[in-house]
Amino acid sequence: MSKKGPRLGEPASLVRMRVVPIASxxxxxxxxxxLPMIANSPALPPLGLLFFLCWQLLRSEMWPVWIGLPLGLWDDMFSGMPFGTAAGxxxxxxxxxxxxxxxIYWRGFFHDWAIAAFLVAIIQSLAALIAHPHAPMGRVLGLIVPQIVxxxxxxxxxxxxTGKFDNFRLKRR
Structure with missing residues (x-):
């Protein structure tokens, strides 16, 4: 007798449940x-930060609060920011x-969107000010406002x- 699909009550792969969010x-x-791109100002949005915030908002119980430290250190290695900026x-x-x-006991899509947009704006602004402490404030904000938007x-x-990755993560077999 061949096995055609997942059995009823069979749990999802533990490795996939732990690896997919962190790997994404x-x-x-x-x-x-x-990406083969040369720019003299920030051109791409912070992709790692967006995935990090979306995972945190969709599955807040999945990760401990300190997970921002190792994932932020990983992002610091690739972003060109001073080491420890993203981690903190x-x-x-x-x-x-x-x-x-x-x-907030009940959060909807627009709440999550507003929280993520607010946190992206704050994090990007603070990271720019940390990276360029002596630059004029107007110039720094003028460079990062398009990236924030x-x-x-x-x-x-x-x-x-993130929802698609979460479905894949929880899929049995």
Whole structure:
């Protein structure tokens, strides 16, 4: 007798349940280096940050609050920011999402979108100020505002992709 499909009550692969979220964030953080693009200002949105925030918002119980530290350090290796910038800011974002999850009992799509867009704007602004502490504020913000707007507009797409990855992660066999 051959086995045609998953058996009733069979759990999903434990390896896939643990690896898919972390691998998606790590791959997204490294992706800008793989693209043949030369720019003198930030052109791509922070892909790793978007996936990180979407995973945190969709599955807040999945990761511990400190997960922003190792994933942020990985992102720092590829982003060109001072080492520890993303690690600290992503950890603070993780704490903020955890805090908001405890305070807001019901969150909808637009709440998650607003939270992610707000956190992207704050993290990108602080990272730019950390990377260029002596640059004029107007010039720094003028360079990153388009990146923040594009990132905020891409949040629904990344939420959808994260949901697809989550379905794959939870699929049996």
């Amino acid at each position: 964030v790590m791959f997204a953080s490294a992706l800008p280096l793989m 800011l992503w950890t603070l974002a993780s704490i903020a999402i955890d805090y908001s999850s405890q305070r 594009i990132s905020a507009l891409l949040v629904p797409l990344f939420m959808r992709l």
